[in-house]
Amino acid sequence: MATQATARNGFPFLRTAIALQTLTIFLQAVSSGLLMTTSYGEVLHSVGARVMYGASMLYVLAAVLAWKPGGGSPRPVLHASGFLALASVQVAVGMAHVPAVHLPLGVLMFGLSVLALARR
Numbered sequence: 001m002a003t004q005a006t007a008r009n010g011f012p013f014l015r016t017a018i019a020l021q022t023l024t025i026f027l028q029a030v031s032s033g034l035l036m037t038t039s040y041g042e043v044l045h046s047v048g049a050r051v052m053y054g055a056s057m058l059y060v061l062a063a064v065l066a067w068k069p070g071g072g073s074p075r076p077v078l079h080a081s082g083f084l085a086l087a088s089v090q091v092a093v094g095m096a097h098v099p100a101v102h103l104p105l106g107v108l109m110f111g112l113s114v115l116a117l118a119r120r
Helices: 002-009 012-037 041-067 075-095 099-119
Strands: none
Touching: 012 041, 012 099, 041 075, 075 099
């Protein structure tokens, strides 16, 4: 009975986690513009990076919960883990100040996150 209800609802925690991740990545794009134009942009972008990374970890948690106890497919766990790996690379190249990799990777991550949200 519980699996029928979760199948009908489509794991709303997973969808919420993906939506939160997508929103935080979008806000990172906004804060990167502020980083280049204001004095407080660096602080905003730095805090946003931590929030985005936390949202990526929440996506992994939600995917695992949708898979194991929820009886869903393991595929979202692979997607979420891959995304967390991308987020780790993104943070590393951002801290190393490599904008030639950091900016395109951010665009790629936003696109993949929107795609994951559309699939849910």
